[in-house]
Amino acid sequence: MDRVWISRKVYSMPLAVSCDGLLMKLNDADPAAGSFEVTAERISRELLHGLHATYRPSGWGAFVAIALFGGLFYWLLRDPKVLGWTLALYASAALVWLWYLRFDADAGRVAPRPLSYWLPRFYAVQALAGACWGAAPWLFVPVGDLPVTAVLLVVVMGLASASQGTLSLVRHGMASLVLPMMLSVAMALLRRPDALHVVLAFFVLAHMVVAIKLAEGHHRLLVSALQARFDNQALAERLTEQVAATERASQEKTRFLAAASHDLRQPLHALALLGSALERRLTQRSAVEAREATDMLRAVDALRASFDAMMDISRLDANVVAPARAPVALNAVFVELQRVFGPAAEGRGLALRLRATPWWVDSDVQLLERLLFNLLDNALKYSARGGVLVGARARGTHIWVDVLDTGVGIAPEHTERVFDEFYQVGNPGRDRSKGLGIGLSIVQRLAALLDAQVHLRSEPGRGSRFRIVLPRTAAPCAAPLAVEVAAAISPRPLPRRVLILDDERDIRQATRALLRDHGIDAEAVAEEAPALAALCQARDAQQPFQVLLLDGRLGHGADGLQVAQRLQAALGAELALLLISGDIEPDRLQQAHAANVPMLPKPAHAAALLEALRQVHGAIKK
Known part of the structure; x- marks a missing residue:
């Protein structure tokens, strides 16, 4: 029965059960701190749940106690009034039982009655029960019969003590029972104004006051305990909300970076490809013009490095970087x-x-190089004099790789935050030569991916030491090295024919010009339908395109990966795919990784684009 009503909003006036102090506290509290009415309602529910849960055992106990004490007094006095008194007690107990049954039934209603309806009736049936018990000395206990009077006092005070734990759940519940009961007994004792009866009346009244005070104190403790519990739950809920808000902010930041990166990478990619083609042509004409083209490409490379750093962050956040663990020679x-x-x-x-070092570590060679690359790049940027030292030493089952510099150093209050994204010490003007402030953030992510630890020790004005703790391993046999060398001296050929699919006109022209300069027969289209037509026409002419080079995000919101998969399905497995995209959104990176389609980030260096074409063409030939 008690499991039904607790899951419902039973009450429209939940504050009625609470003690006065809690009412004042809740009413005077700052509403900005939370929804206090909800908390008070939960407290009221919990208290009534406890009261409701005890009515069955307490009700049966009351019926048994009435039978025992009624029989005892009838055996002592042989007075027929005892039987009438016993029946009256049973009637009052039945009314209490009926209140619980009606209260229980009301909990299942769609619109249950408020507490203002139930509590006065509860006080009334409890007061009736107390009055019935208190009527005993007026009905049948002889005046001056100390043995029977003593038995009655024990019964009354025992009943008051036994009811304390249950009735303290409602603040006035204890008073509603013991006031009519014990005041009536005390007044009956005072009918004989001798010292003994006065003392007994005093003890009855004292017991009444103590019982009520203890019940009120117990009630306040219950309310305080529940208040503390619900406050802790509210704090936990707020913490959960803050964590969720932080995660949403991180996702929004990632989406913003992805959108901004994509829009900025597009023209930069075209500029990089056009610059590479221009440099190749001007080298044969004028040294001055070639140097200017080289300077332009150096500026493009600086921007590319910044975008690549953002791409590294996005790839790590998207969990698409899977380390290929193997023995790595630190030397x-x-x-x-x-x-x-x-x-x-x-x-x-x-x-x-x-x-030089003889040690080998269990790691991913490319990710480890990227980690140390960021540390060295950071050390050189912030060192105006002296230099940088990198060394390794063995410590048990681990290798310590230390990167020491003589740079500006990091103050203690910044040592934790330097690993945050976009946080830089001593660069308020955002000098681009000092990077974006995400190098150490990448270091921390890569270290976690490689099961490594990063320790920082720094002193302002004297430099910093970054220590990477890596798992130590034994050197493998030399056979794999020979295979790698053999592969290195046998570069894969470029594909003969490439189809370019990109909605940006400048990128189409720049990519086609670059590929044609390297002897590749390249054609360019802007949409999926012309691409399919060109692929089918080339296949029918026995001159198929070997690689489809396309943007990851095409015009009108088209997904480059889906377009590529549809075209590949239409043409067959002989068509290799290469995505080239400025989109760093984690979801898209995960999709490309899951589809096993290689993706090259924009802006791409000409050499990187050509190498990627070699790899995908070589893979399809196998």
């Missing part, structure tokens, strides 16, 4: 880093030392 990684950063460090007058 080979250091040699590659020296080759990449050595000239730049020398040009700035900085010393770059990467100490």
